[in-house]
Every structure is written in C-alpha cells, then in structure tokens.
Amino acid sequence: MKNISKTEEEWKEELTPEQYRALREKGTEAPFSGKLLENSAHGAYLCAACGNPLFAADAKFDSGTGWPSFDQALPGAVKEVPDDSHDAQRTEIVCARCGSHLGHVFEDGPTATGKRYCMNAVCLDVEDGPYKNTQ
Numbered sequence: 001m002k003n004i005s006k007t008e009e010e011w012k013e014e015l016t017p018e019q020y021r022a023l024r025e026k027g028t029e030a031p032f033s034g035k036l037l038e039n040s041a042h043g044a045y046l047c048a049a050c051g052n053p054l055f056a057a058d059a060k061f062d063s064g065t066g067w068p069s070f071d072q073a074l075p076g077a078v079k080e081v082p083d084d085s086h087d088a089q090r091t092e093i094v095c096a097r098c099g100s101h102l103g104h105v106f107e108d109g110p111t112a113t114g115k116r117y118c119m120n121a122v123c124l125d126v127e128d129g130p131y132k133n134t135q
Contacts, residue, residue, distance in 0.1 A: 079096050
C-alpha cells in the first residue's frame with residue numbers, strides 16, 4: 001500500500017468542511033447524524049479521504065452509540081494511536097494510508113473480537129458489492 005501525503009491546503013480543497021474537520025482536525029460528528037449509520041452495504045467501508053479499504057461490511061454492527069461500529073478492521077488498514085485528550089485514555093484510529101482520523105477503538109465490543117471500532121460516518125465511503133481485498 002502506497003502512503004498518501006498531501007498538504008493541509010490540498011486536503012481542504014478535496015474534502016467537504018465537515019469531512020476536513022473530522023478527518024484532518026480530529027473532530028467528531030454528532031451521534032445519530034451520520035449517513036452510514038444504518039447502511040447495510042455488502043462490500044467495504046473506505047477512507048473518505050483516500051479510498052483505502054478499512055472495514056468489510058460484515059464486520060459492522062449496531063452498537064447503539066450513534067456512530068457506525070465494526071468489530072475488526074481489514075489487515076493493515078488502520079493504525080492505533082494513543083489518545084489522552086479530553087481527560088480520557090483512548091485509542092485513536094487513523095487510516096494507515098493517509099493518516100486521517102477515523103474515530104476510536106474500545107475494548108467493549110459484543111463479538112468474539114471484543115473490539116468496537118467507533119467511526120465517524122463522515123470519514124467513510126461505501127463500496128457496495130462483493131469485496132475483494134487487493135492490497
């Protein structure tokens with residue numbers, strides 16, 4: 001996978017203001033507001049900034065939190081970064097290709113992985129149909 005490096009000005013030109021705030025400034029969209037919250041695609045969820053495949057659709061579950069949640073990421077798709085902002089110890093999830101903020105992962109998932117990748121819907125795109133990991 002080839003890393004993508006752009007200036008912040010280039011990102012601002014390519015992303016909507018809402019996407020830029022979440023992906024590049026580590027913002028969070030309001031709960032239950034994301035367009036993908038109830039999406040039931042059968043393919044993959046991609047980074048909205050660079051198109052990197054992040055999560056298979058069958059990893060998505062309804063966490064009741066108001067953000068799209070997944071129990072596992074595709075191999076090598078994301079990186080975990082310690083995050084102690086807002087007086088909390090969390091693990092930030094960023095795209096492994098472009099470094100954009102996607103959300104956080106928590107150790108309270110209901111499936112066998114025990115993970116809950118809580119992502120901002122504005123940070124994701126969907127590729128519907130059969131997904132084939134070509135990385």
